Amino acid sequence: MSWEIVAGVEVHVELSTNTKIFCGCANAFGAEPNTLICPVCTGMPGALPVLNRRVVEYALRAGLALDCDIARRTTFDRKNYFYPDLPKAYQISQLHLPICQNGWLEIETPTGSKRIGIRQIHMEEDAGKLIHHPTRPCTLVDYNRCGVPLLEIVSQPDFTAAHEVIAYLKSLREILLFLGVSDCKMQEGSLRVDLNVSVRHKGSGEQGIPTEMKNISSFQAVGRAMVWEGARQIQLLESGEEVLRETRRWDDGKNQGFVLRSKGGAEDYRYLPDPDLPILEITQEQVEQLRSTLPELPRNKRARYQREMGLSPQDARTLTASREVAALFEKTTALCQNPQEAANLIVGDLARLCTETATLPEDLQVDAAKLAALIVMIRSGKINRTVGKEVLEQIFFHDADPAVYVAQKGLAMVDDPALVEAAVRQVVEANPKSVSDYQNGKKKAFGYLVGQVMRSLKGKGDPALVNGILRELLEE
Amino acid sequence: MKIDAALLERLQDLSRIRLSEQERKDFQAGAALILDEISRLSHLELEEVSGRSSPSRCVNVFREDTVEPSTDQDAILAQAPDREGRYIRVFKTVEQGDEA
Numbered sequence: 300m301s302w303e304i305v306a307g308v309e310v311h312v313e314l315s316t317n318t319k320i321f322c323g324c325a326n327a328f329g330a331e332p333n334t335l336i337c338p339v340c341t342g343m344p345g346a347l348p349v350l351n352r353r354v355v356e357y358a359l360r361a362g363l364a365l366d367c368d369i370a371r372r373t374t375f376d377r378k379n380y381f382y383p384d385l386p387k388a389y390q391i392s393q394l395h396l397p398i399c400q401n402g403w404l405e406i407e408t409p410t411g412s413k414r415i416g417i418r419q420i421h422m423e424e425d426a427g428k429l430i431h432h433p434t435r436p437c438t439l440v441d442y443n444r445c446g447v448p449l450l451e452i453v454s455q456p457d458f459t460a461a462h463e464v465i466a467y468l469k470s471l472r473e474i475l476l477f478l479g480v481s482d483c484k485m486q487e488g489s490l491r492v493d494l495n496v497s498v499r500h501k502g503s504g505e506q507g508i509p510t511e512m513k514n515i516s517s518f519q520a521v522g523r524a525m526v527w528e529g530a531r532q533i534q535l536l537e538s539g540e541e542v543l544r545e546t547r548r549w550d551d552g553k554n555q556g557f558v559l560r561s562k563g564g565a566e567d568y569r570y571l572p573d574p575d576l577p578i579l580e581i582t583q584e585q586v587e588q589l590r591s592t593l594p595e596l597p598r599n600k601r602a603r604y605q606r607e608m609g610l611s612p613q614d615a616r617t618l619t620a621s622r623e624v625a626a627l628f629e630k631t632t633a634l635c636q637n638p639q640e641a642a643n644l645i646v647g648d649l650a651r652l653c654t655e656t657a658t659l660p661e662d663l664q665v666d667a668a669k670l671a672a673l674i675v676m677i678r679s680g681k682i683n684r685t686v687g688k689e690v691l692e693q694i695f696f697h698d699a700d701p702a703v704y705v706a707q708k709g710l711a712m713v714d715d716p717a718l719v720e721a722a723v724r725q726v727v728e729a730n731p732k733s734v735s736d737y738q739n740g741k742k743k744a745f746g747y748l749v750g751q752v753m754r755s756l757k758g759k760g761d762p763a764l765v766n767g768i769l770r771e772l773l774e775e
Numbered sequence: 776m777k778i779d780a781a782l783l784e785r786l787q788d789l790s791r792i793r794l795s796e797q798e799r800k801d802f803q804a805g806a807a808l809i810l811d812e813i814s815r816l817s818h819l820e821l822e823e824v825s826g827r828s829s830p831s832r833c834v835n836v837f838r839e840d841t842v843e844p845s846t847d848q849d850a851i852l853a854q855a856p857d858r859e860g861r862y863i864r865v866f867k868t869v870e871q872g873d874e875a
């Protein structure tokens with residue numbers, strides 16, 4: 300009988316609020332150790348947490364974008380455990396009444412789209428950062444990250460292939476970026492992925508014993524971890540052994556997982572309602588008000604770009620890979636009224652410049668008005684495409700104004716009929732052999748003569764004008 | 776309530792504390808007293824109250840997302856038993872294989 304690997308993921312994202320979840324300390328990455336701490340986020344006796352309003356707003360935005368049911372009443376619980384990253388010895392989280400439940404996210408797979416269930420989204424605080432000394436038996440503790448707001452987004456165990464998990468993670472990241480609730484930087488730990496894997500006989504619908512792998516370093520690594528762990532479990536079961544409920548660590552360099560510990564159940568954490576934090580009540584009006592302010596999400600944008608602007612699926616996908624690029628495309632299109640040209644410029648030469656200079660979408664500083672002006676100049680024949688590339692580079696590197704740059708450098712096409720005619724006459728006079736060749740039926744000679752005219756005009760002759768005038772003179 | 780050897784073993788694991796034979800005896804006796812005291816709470820009539828219900832009487836108390844100065848850092852760090860620069864230094868407590 301054949302096996303099926305089943306996986307679910309838990310994604311933790313740090314929210315990009317100004318302050319921590321329960322105190323006014325700045326929420327910032329990379330500060331000097333233990334400078335962003337206060338009695339609340341370090342759990343000093345008597346300190347009281349007060350909830351950051353924006354954390355709730357961000358949780359609701361994520362919940363609405365993922366089609367969740369929003370709780371009318373939600374509360375915080377304490378999750379107790381001893382570890383030096385947690386000065387209170389408990390983490391404030393949500394177990395009993397999470398803010399969002401029962402959502403879903405649709406992903407694209409080679410066999411069509413598939414709905415992945417979102418079991419719940421809850422708010423919690425991040426723990427501090429531990430730096431284990433490589434040789435000495437000591438650990439350095441930095442509490443700056445303590446109390447940074449997190450959303451934990453828990454999927455249903457709906458994945459049966461690694462590419463589905465990767466598609467889900469990419470799509471989820473995209474949505475969170477478009478919502479502006481997190482910067483989702485895996486390398487800075489603001490997006491972290493835990494993977495639960497179990498196996499079962501294909502089509503049996505039974506639930507195997509899952510193992511958990513924490514904090515996997517990239518989306519591709521999540522896929523590799525799922526395949527490896529599934530294979531390990533199948534091998535165990537086929538040789539008559541059991542899968543143990545454990546937490547494991549994925550080592551992507553070694554392409555192998557290692558056991559960390561047997562996994563504790565919820566009862567080991569002695570969850571209890573946090574008496575310091577008031578109950579949260581959310582009204583229908585609040586939910587509807589927030590829903591009306593949600594931005595258009597990437598999936599909908601892609602559909603609209605194809606339907607209304609006639610773009611290819613590939614272009615639509617590239618343009619919606621980040622909020623910044625989509626915004627640039629939409630602004631440029633609105634100004635130049637030419638979505639296809641705007642798309643070509645952005646996914647073509649501009650994307651190439653970004654790659655060459657390792658510029659991330661969020662750092663892209665290009666003025667849509669200047670891109671639009673450039674497109675209008677190319678379309679109207681004021682400059683040719685080669686000059687267009689040069690002008691784009693000037694916009695990209697120096698924020699140059701296309702009209703000013705083209706005028707200063709004399710890059711505009713020569714579209715004055717008198718100037719073109721003068722150049723054509725000179726070439727005709729200087730090349731009697733080619734002229735008679737053409738008149739004797741050698742059509743190739745025409746191309747040569749056009750080339751000569753273009754050369755005398757330094758490549759900037761308006762091709763239509765050059766062709767027309769040359770033909771006229773030769774037919775005389 | 777009696778703390779048997781198995782429960783004690785589990786508590787040691789969860790709290791990551793290793794007890795000597797004498798400490799185990801003391802703990803079993805002392806903890807039993809505490810648990811007996813706590814068990815008096817089970818005589819309260821709480822059928823109507825869910826274990827999940829919040830004891831808070833307030834609803835919707837928020838702060839705005841505005842940075843305030845982080846206060847008392849030095850006093851907080853002074854509470855740490857050991858330091859290295861601005862870091863707090865503790866014994867290495869690493870799970871096997873979790874050196875990353």
Ligand SMILES: [Zn+2]
Nearest residue numbers: 322324337340
């Ligand atoms: Zn604080």
